[in-house]
Amino acid sequence: MVDNKQCWKNREFFYSVKSVANILDNYVQVSQEGKGKVLNQSAPEELIVKLKMREWIKSGGMNDDELSKFIDEYLEQGTRLHHPNYMAHQCAVPDIGSAIGDLIHGVGNNAMSLFEMGASAVATELAITEWMLNKVGWDTNKSDAILVHGGSLANLTALLAARNYIYPNAWKDGVPLNTIILSPKNAHVSVSKAAAIIGIGSHSVYELPCDSLGRIIHDEIPKVINYHRNKGRVVMAIITNACAAPTGLYDPILNISKICQSEDIWLHVDAAHGGSALLHSKLQHLLEGIHYADSITWDAHKMLRVSTLAAAVLFRDKHNLYKAFNQNADYLFFDENRPGPDLMHYTIEGSKSEIGLKVFLNLAKRGEAGMAEYIYSRHLAAYEFGEMLCKRDDFELLCKPESNIVCFRYKDESENSNENHIIIRKKLMDKGSFHLASSFVNDKRWFRAVIISPSTNVNSFTRLLNDISYEYQCLV
Ligand SMILES: *Cc1c(COP(=O)(O)O)cnc(C)c1O
Numbered sequence: 001m002v003d004n005k006q007c008w009k010n011r012e013f014f015y016s017v018k019s020v021a022n023i024l025d026n027y028v029q030v031s032q033e034g035k036g037k038v039l040n041q042s043a044p045e046e047l048i049v050k051l052k053m054r055e056w057i058k059s060g061g062m063n064d065d066e067l068s069k070f071i072d073e074y075l076e077q078g079t080r081l082h083h084p085n086y087m088a089h090q091c092a093v094p095d096i097g098s099a100i101g102d103l104i105h106g107v108g109n110n111a112m113s114l115f116e117m118g119a120s121a122v123a124t125e126l127a128i129t130e131w132m133l134n135k136v137g138w139d140t141n142k143s144d145a146i147l148v149h150g151g152s153l154a155n156l157t158a159l160l161a162a163r164n165y166i167y168p169n170a171w172k173d174g175v176p177l178n179t180i181i182l183s184p185k186n187a188h189v190s191v192s193k194a195a196a197i198i199g200i201g202s203h204s205v206y207e208l209p210c211d212s213l214g215r216i217i218h219d220e221i222p223k224v225i226n227y228h229r230n231k232g233r234v235v236m237a238i239i240t241n242a243c244a245a246p247t248g249l250y251d252p253i254l255n256i257s258k259i260c261q262s263e264d265i266w267l268h269v270d271a272a273h274g275g276s277a278l279l280h281s282k283l284q285h286l287l288e289g290i291h292y293a294d295s296i297t298w299d300a301h302k303m304l305r306v307s308t309l310a311a312a313v314l315f316r317d318k319h320n321l322y323k324a325f326n327q328n329a330d331y332l333f334f335d336e337n338r339p340g341p342d343l344m345h346y347t348i349e350g351s352k353s354e355i356g357l358k359v360f361l362n363l364a365k366r367g368e369a370g371m372a373e374y375i376y377s378r379h380l381a382a383y384e385f386g387e388m389l390c391k392r393d394d395f396e397l398l399c400k401p402e403s404n405i406v407c408f409r410y411k412d413e414s415e416n417s418n419e420n421h422i423i424i425r426k427k428l429m430d431k432g433s434f435h436l437a438s439s440f441v442n443d444k445r446w447f448r449a450v451i452i453s454p455s456t457n458v459n460s461f462t463r464l465l466n467d468i469s470y471e472y473q474c475l476v
Pocket residue numbers: 090149150151152153155188190241242243244245270271272273299311
């Protein structure tokens with residue numbers, strides 16, 4: 001028996017977990033059944049006082065009953081992603097495997113970026129990245145991938161590699177000022193952040209021609225490339241959305257990849273959200289040509305039911321990943337006769353959580369087929385929602401959904417229409433009845449629904465539309 005007061009003893013952890021597990025399980029059940037509010041938004045100060053946070057910080061000594069009470073209220077005051085009326089952001093609704101993975105990481109904390117800090121965590125990462133590379137259709141001897149904390153870091157990693165590809169000395173010497181990136185206007189904000197961070201500047205991200213729905217018009221790309229080249233600029237990379245966060249629409253990857261090949265330009269496919277469509281045979285066509293990409297961002301914390309933060313960045317040529325961080329990196333992989341790699345040489349972060357384990361445990365429970373079924377079911381629900389919207393004459397659909405993201409608006413021709421959409425979204429959130437996001441596309445404000453909770457069904461859609469039209473009646 002250890003006697004240091006700070007050591008765990010008397011199975012105190014076990015009993016704490018047991019009481020919290022009970023609360024969590026109940027929380028998910030209640031959420032899934034759509035009981036109660038989907039979210040609460042109390043002001044932080046109010047909650048700090050209500051939950052006696054300052055007192056707890058000072059005094060400590062929270063026992064299991066008090067812990068249960070605290071967690072219960074804590075969960076009540078947050079956002080319930082398992083609720084059928086949660087349709088807001090592209091955040092995974094965690095599955096059991098992922099939740100267990102978080103607990104395991106929370107205890108063991110194998111910060112596995114050094115092999116010696118978690119051999120098993122490294123193994124799960126390698127198994128998962130191998131699985132992902134296979135899904136893309138790449139030869140795992142030639143390609144490689146790394147797990148990172150989020151799609152923004154994945155995009156940054158990809159563009160860092162693209163920079164090194166075009167300027168092999170960039171790590172030491174920086175980049176010429178005429179370097180540019182071509183990207184659709186609705187690319188994720190992390191693309192322009194990455195441009196700023198890698199030293200080409202956010203002003204060096206130029207827009208690609210897009211249709212009114214924000215999809216790249218591939219036929220016009222060669223003209224745009226020539227235009228910039230004639231101005232003395234060097235195109236470092238072309239970004240494509242798979243799918244675009246605001247609309248859920250995919251760019252024509254195959255056609256764009258052909259242009260990138262003939263012009264020798266790095267193609268980055270930002271499949272943070274849509275990469276998971278690779279898992280289902282009926283959705284794969286959306287990503288046709290993705291295997292021609294030089295790099296791909298694919299989040300697990302969106303459609304793979306893994307809690308934040310979990311993302312992958314994949315490279316068709318593994319050397320592009322290795323060289324991005326080090327000029328002569330290959331030897332590092334197995335130096336000092338270590339049995340496994342130190343992954344930190346291939347990431348921006350110095351330490352890393354056990355991301356691979358969470359993805360692994362989800363797959364180990366549901367199987368690839370179970371995961372695919374979930375992904376497909378959310379797409380089907382979104383398509384069904386789209387059809388429902390088409391049949392209503394009080395609503396307008398932006399376009400037939402391709403993914404599980406649906407943009408729609410109330411047919412409101414008033415000049416306050418855009419603001420009204422913002423007001424109604426807020427009203428629904430204040431009531432806690434529905435949680436929607438919003439997009440600005442084609443000069444209009446739209447409601448944006450991300451169909452991601454496994455419990456969302458056609459009844460949720462009917463109620464949502466009725467609630468929105470009711471709120472509109474109240475407005476006028
Ligand atoms: C969500 C998303 C991102 C950013 O991912 P984070 O994991 O939130 O950093 C980037 N690109 C696209 C297209 C996305 O949908």
